[in-house]
Amino acid sequence: xxxxxxxxxxxxxxxxxxxxxxxxxxxxxxxxxxxxxxxxxxxxxxxxxxxxxxxxxxxxxxxxxxxxxxxxxxxxxxxxxxxxxxxxxxxxxxxxxxxxxxxxxxxxxxxxxxxxxxxxxxxxxxxxxxxxxxxxxxxxxxxxxxxxxxxxxxxxxxxxxxxxxxxxxxxx
Numbered sequence: 001x002x003x004x005x006x007x008x009x010x011x012x013x014x015x016x017x018x019x020x021x022x023x024x025x026x027x028x029x030x031x032x033x034x035x036x037x038x039x040x041x042x043x044x045x046x047x048x049x050x051x052x053x054x055x056x057x058x059x060x061x062x063x064x065x066x067x068x069x070x071x072x073x074x075x076x077x078x079x080x081x082x083x084x085x086x087x088x089x090x091x092x093x094x095x096x097x098x099x100x101x102x103x104x105x106x107x108x109x110x111x112x113x114x115x116x117x118x119x120x121x122x123x124x125x126x127x128x129x130x131x132x133x134x135x136x137x138x139x140x141x142x143x144x145x146x147x148x149x150x151x152x153x154x155x156x157x158x159x160x161x162x163x164x165x166x167x168x169x170x171x172x
Contacts, residue, residue: 011066016059033144035125064129064140068120072131113157128152137163
């Protein structure tokens with residue numbers, strides 16, 4: 001499998017797998033969280049192989065950060081390829097490149113919150129993976145809800161505000 005050969009094994013991602021192909025010996029506690037639309041549990045739809053079109057990857061927050069750091073540090077692709085991925089095009093709330101999203105000062109989301117720019121991506125099930133270069137901050141997680149971009153950004157905003165440091169080294 002290409003994912004295993006090119007990404008999971010080289011990066012040591014032992015808790016990351018493609019939907020439908022969990023690792024052998026997977027403990028019940030390692031299974032992905034349930035996904036909801038409002039109060040409706042829609043977890044079973046995640047096991048539809050059509051999810052592969054958008055990635056269909058199960059992972060932990062720690063391993064998602066390992067992946068993003070590796071991407072950002074040139075361990076997966078050349079720096080010029082990452083720059084190409086960051087050829088931003090305007091979208092409703094930010095900008096989109098080749099598989100990455102960017103939310104900068106001109107983005108309504110970031111401008112209103114007064115936050116540093118960030119890039120990464122978020123999924124349809126509330127998962128997110130972003131990097132703020134200004135703060136050297138990697139963030140990964142999920143809120144396990146679909147159609148929840150506002151909630152995802154509310155959480156990201158809280159995290160970023162909690163770690164922003166002023167010029168004297170104080171946490172705001």
